[in-house]
Amino acid sequence: MTDWTLCRWHGPPAVLEAALRGLGWHGPEEESAADADSRIGGFIPSAGEPPCVVEGIAYAALVSRGPLATPDGLADTPADLSISLLGSF
Structure with a gap:
């Protein structure tokens, strides 16, 4: 069984997007990351x-x-702010 950790981050859009891309996320109209980080189980927002x-x-x-x-x-x-804006896994 895997122990999962929920990370909730906020900041300038370009900085947040760069951090997510470094872990395998991609934005709209972008190609999927070739080297997704194997530690990551999912993103909110979803890739794309x-x-x-x-x-x-x-x-x-x-x-x-x-x-x-x-x-x-x-x-x-x-956590409360993140859940109200994004929901949760």
Whole structure:
């Protein structure tokens, strides 16, 4: 059985998208990542979907095998806010 960790991040859209792309996500009209990170079990938004942006701040969540460091330029999103904006796995 795999222990999963839910990571919830927010920040500038370009920074968030770059961080997600580094883990295997891709945005609308982009090709799938060739080298998806094997630690990642899924993304919100799903690959191919745009991130949720509210008042210029982008929000995303992902599930991983173990904790991931919050990327530079992003911050952890409180669970209640993330769930209200994105839902959950």
